[in-house]
Amino acid sequence: MAVNEILPKSGLDIEDGLVLGSSRGRLWRSLRGNKLGLFGGVLLVIVVLLAILAPILAPYGPAEVHFATPFQKPGTVGFLLGTDDLGRDVFSRMLFGMRASLQVGVLCVLLAVGVGAPLGLLAGYWKWLDAIISRLTDVTLAFPFLIIAVGLAAISGPSLQNAAIALGVAYIPTMIRIVRGETLRIKESDFVLSAKTMDASGLRIVFTHVLPNAASAIIVQATVIMPVAVIGEALLSFLGLGIQPPTPSLGIMLSDAQQYMFRSPTAAIIPGLGIAVICLAFNLFGDALRDAFDPTASSRK
Numbered sequence: 510m511a512v513n514e515i516l517p518k519s520g521l522d523i524e525d526g527l528v529l530g531s532s533r534g535r536l537w538r539s540l541r542g543n544k545l546g547l548f549g550g551v552l553l554v555i556v557v558l559l560a561i562l563a564p565i566l567a568p569y570g571p572a573e574v575h576f577a578t579p580f581q582k583p584g585t586v587g588f589l590l591g592t593d594d595l596g597r598d599v600f601s602r603m604l605f606g607m608r609a610s611l612q613v614g615v616l617c618v619l620l621a622v623g624v625g626a627p628l629g630l631l632a633g634y635w636k637w638l639d640a641i642i643s644r645l646t647d648v649t650l651a652f653p654f655l656i657i658a659v660g661l662a663a664i665s666g667p668s669l670q671n672a673a674i675a676l677g678v679a680y681i682p683t684m685i686r687i688v689r690g691e692t693l694r695i696k697e698s699d700f701v702l703s704a705k706t707m708d709a710s711g712l713r714i715v716f717t718h719v720l721p722n723a724a725s726a727i728i729v730q731a732t733v734i735m736p737v738a739v740i741g742e743a744l745l746s747f748l749g750l751g752i753q754p755p756t757p758s759l760g761i762m763l764s765d766a767q768q769y770m771f772r773s774p775t776a777a778i779i780p781g782l783g784i785a786v787i788c789l790a791f792n793l794f795g796d797a798l799r800d801a802f803d804p805t806a807s808s809r810k
Contacts, residue, residue, distance in 0.1 A: 605757040
């Protein structure tokens with residue numbers, strides 16, 4: 510009996526293992542060949558660097574006020590993007606606002622993936638668990654995502670952590686559904702059936718064979734969750750259920766600027782553009798990742 514028939518692992522036999530490098534090379538070539546995806550990746554790197562380096566790049570503190578210079582226009586000396594009604598530097602608040610949005614997004618992704626992926630794996634592999642988990646998931650999915658997030662945020666109280674938890678919990682059912690579907694597809698593969706014939710335990714098969722092959726779908730879905738979380742955080746903060754002043758947030762900036770729309774429209778336009786840029790970067794890069802992991806996806810568009 511051939512060695513690769515005895516030791517199936519994660520859908521790869523020994524010959525497959527020899528071409529892992531070429532598979533990574535194909536993935537990289539696909540990303541490089543996708544101009545929109547490459548643009549999204551570069552834009553994403555810039556956004557992340559701006560958020561990380563906000564304390565260094567910001568010329569002023571995010572809550573620092575200048576009562577003598579309110580409603581300054583963009584390009585004013587000393588204020589690159591102008592000031593708001595309290596004379597606070599919009600550029601500094603934008604940097605820290607993007608930082609807060611990305612923090613909420615990362616926490617939301619970690620919660621949704623950390624809880625939703627294991628439950629999806631279990632539901633997809635064991636029918637008796639599927640009957641329980643899927644029914645609870647169906648009930649939760651009957652309610653709109655933002656309604657669940659707003660309700661949880663209102664119950665838990667306004668803060669960055671509570672906003673991230675509310676958004677993450679609201680997205681768990683969707684993550685369960687996606688991972689469950691991948692598990693149902695993968696568990697019928699030859700390498701999983703071979704592992705069953707070798708009396709491998711169910712948990713070993715799930716986490717050694719199924720999970721690595723479902724990882725690409727989970728990664729792509731994480732890039733989908735991030736822009737949803739950014740918009741959700743902005744909505745919660747706009748409604749007063751998310752990040753609270755004086756901590757800067759793109760949603761808070763929009764909320765503060767709405768009453769001065771005609772006097773200083775840029776105070777609302779700039780944070781809105783910030784949200785759009787973050788979402789665009791993640792969406793473009795996420796589409797490129799999906800096409801790279803699944804080359805047939807682009808032909809089905």
